[in-house]
Amino acid sequence: xxxxxxxxxxxxxxxxxxxxxxxxxxxxxxxxxxxxxxxxxxxxxxxxxxxxxxxxxxxxxxxxxxxxxxxxxxxxxxxxxxxxxxxxxxxxxxxxxxxxxxxxxxxxxxxxxxxxxxxxxxxxxxxxxxxxxxxxxxxxxxxxxxxxxxxxxxxxxxxxxxxxxxxxxxxxxxxxxxxxxxxxxxxxxxxxxxxxxxxxxxxxxxxxxxxxxxxxxxxxxxxxxxxxxxxxxxxxxxxxxxxxxxxxxxxxxxxxxxxxxxxxxxxxxxxxxxxxxxxxxxxxxxxxxxxxxxxxxxxxxxxxxxxxxxxxxxxxxxxxxxxxxxxxxxxxxxxxxxxxxxx
Numbered sequence: 001x002x003x004x005x006x007x008x009x010x011x012x013x014x015x016x017x018x019x020x021x022x023x024x025x026x027x028x029x030x031x032x033x034x035x036x037x038x039x040x041x042x043x044x045x046x047x048x049x050x051x052x053x054x055x056x057x058x059x060x061x062x063x064x065x066x067x068x069x070x071x072x073x074x075x076x077x078x079x080x081x082x083x084x085x086x087x088x089x090x091x092x093x094x095x096x097x098x099x100x101x102x103x104x105x106x107x108x109x110x111x112x113x114x115x116x117x118x119x120x121x122x123x124x125x126x127x128x129x130x131x132x133x134x135x136x137x138x139x140x141x142x143x144x145x146x147x148x149x150x151x152x153x154x155x156x157x158x159x160x161x162x163x164x165x166x167x168x169x170x171x172x173x174x175x176x177x178x179x180x181x182x183x184x185x186x187x188x189x190x191x192x193x194x195x196x197x198x199x200x201x202x203x204x205x206x207x208x209x210x211x212x213x214x215x216x217x218x219x220x221x222x223x224x225x226x227x228x229x230x231x232x233x234x235x236x237x238x239x240x241x242x243x244x245x246x247x248x249x250x251x252x253x254x255x256x257x258x259x260x261x262x263x264x265x266x267x268x269x270x271x272x273x274x275x276x277x278x279x280x281x282x283x284x285x286x287x288x289x290x291x292x293x294x295x296x297x298x299x300x301x302x303x304x305x306x307x308x309x310x311x312x313x314x315x316x317x318x319x320x321x322x323x324x325x326x327x328x329x330x331x332x333x334x335x336x337x338x339x340x341x342x343x
Contacts, residue, residue, distance in 0.1 A: 016087050017061055021046075025054040026063065029077055061087055128243040129232060136164035136231070136241035143223045143243075144171050147180050149306065152257050154220035155186040165219040165237050169199050173206050179293060181306050182208040185260055186267075187216055200267060207289040211264035220253060228253050283321075283342060290317055291337040294330060 018026060024044060029035065035043070041051045058064040063083040065076040077083070130139045144151065155167055167184070175182055184203070204210055218234040228250055232240040244250060266284075283291075286307060293303040304314035318333070325340070327333035 016084070016091055018057070021050060022054040022057045025051055026058055030080065033077055063087065127246075129240065130243065131232075131240040133164045133238040133240075136229075136238075139229055139241050139243060140164065140221055141168070141171065143221060143227055143229055144168075144175060146227075147175055147178075147223045149224045150181045150183070150308070151175055151224075152220070152222040152254070153182075153184045154216050154218060154257065154260070155184055156216040156219060163238060164241065165231070167199055167203075169202055172203055172208060176203075176206045176208060176292075179296065179298070179306055181289070181308065183257075183261065184208060184210045185216060185257070185264055186210065186212055187214065204267065204285055205288075207285060207292050209285045209289070210267040211261060212267050213260060213264045216260070217256075220257070222250070222253055222257060225250060225254060287317060287321060288342050290314065291321065291334070291342050294318070295334045295337065 025040060028040060028043060032039075037048060037051055037055070041048045044051065055064060061083075063078050063080075065078060130136050151172075153167075155165070172182055172184075182203070186200075200210060219231050219237050221229045223229075226245065228244045229241050230244070230253075231237040232242050244253070286309075290303055290307060293306060298306070300314055300318070301311060304311045307314065309317075318330075321337075322328070322333050325333060325336045327336050
C-alpha cells in the first residue's frame, strides 16, 4: 500500500531529525538533484529563506554538501544510502547512550529509595529497627508498595492523620485497586469524629474487609505473610517500628490476627446517618470484592486465591450472585454489578 509506505518513511525521517518542511525539500532534491534554491522554492511554493533553512538542516545532518548560505546555488546531495545510513548509525548510538543513562538513573533511584527507607534503621538478630515516627511511616509505605497478595492490619487507632500507624486511606485504596486483599481489625467506636467513619466507609466500599473488637493489643501490619511491622514499644507507637521476617514470628502473628478476626464483628462501613446505596447494603464486602476481581478479568482460580477461599466456595458465590442479580453469564453479572454501583 503506497500510503502505508509513505507514512512509514515519513515517521523514519522525522525520527532522524527531518521535519516536514526539510523532508519535502530533501525528497524533491532526490528527484531533481540539479535544481537550485530558487527552483526548489518555486516548485514547493515556499519562500527562499524557508528552503535555505531546510538546506542548512540537511547539511547539519550530513545529507548535503554545501548550503545556499555558503553561496552554493545548487547544493550537492550526499548519496542517500551513505547519508541516511550514517545518520541511522549516529541515531542508534545516541539511543544506546540514552538507554545507558536511563539504566544508570534507575539504579540511582533504587539506591536513593533504599537509603530513604533505611533512615533511622538498625539491624540485628533477624530484625530491623526503625527509630522515630517518620522512619516507622516510611517502613509501612514501603511494605504496602511491595504488597502483591494480602495486607492484614491491627489498627487500634483508625483515624486518618499524620501518625505512623494511622490508616492511609489513599494508600489502601491503591492496594485494593491492584487486587490486593485488605483486612483491617480496629476498635469498635460508635462515637468518634466524622472523618473516622468516612475512612471506614470508603475502604469498605472499595472492597476492604473490616471488623471491630472492643480492644486490640497493639498495632500491626502483616504483608503477604512474609513481612510484619509492629511498634518498637506498644505503649509508644510513635517511637518507631520493628520489621520481622522470620517465619516463626510471622506464623505467630498471623495466628494472633486470625484468632482476633474470627471473634470480631464485621463492619459494613455505614452508620445511621450514612446514605449508602441499598444495593451495596445487600452484598457483603467479600461479594463486592469478588465482583471487582471478575470485572478486572481474573480467573476463578485467581479470584479464589486473592479472596482466601476455595475454588468451590468462589463458584458458589458466583452462582448465588448471578441468581440475586439476575445474570445469565459472567458478562451480564459484571454489567449488572456496575449498573448497581457495586464495583
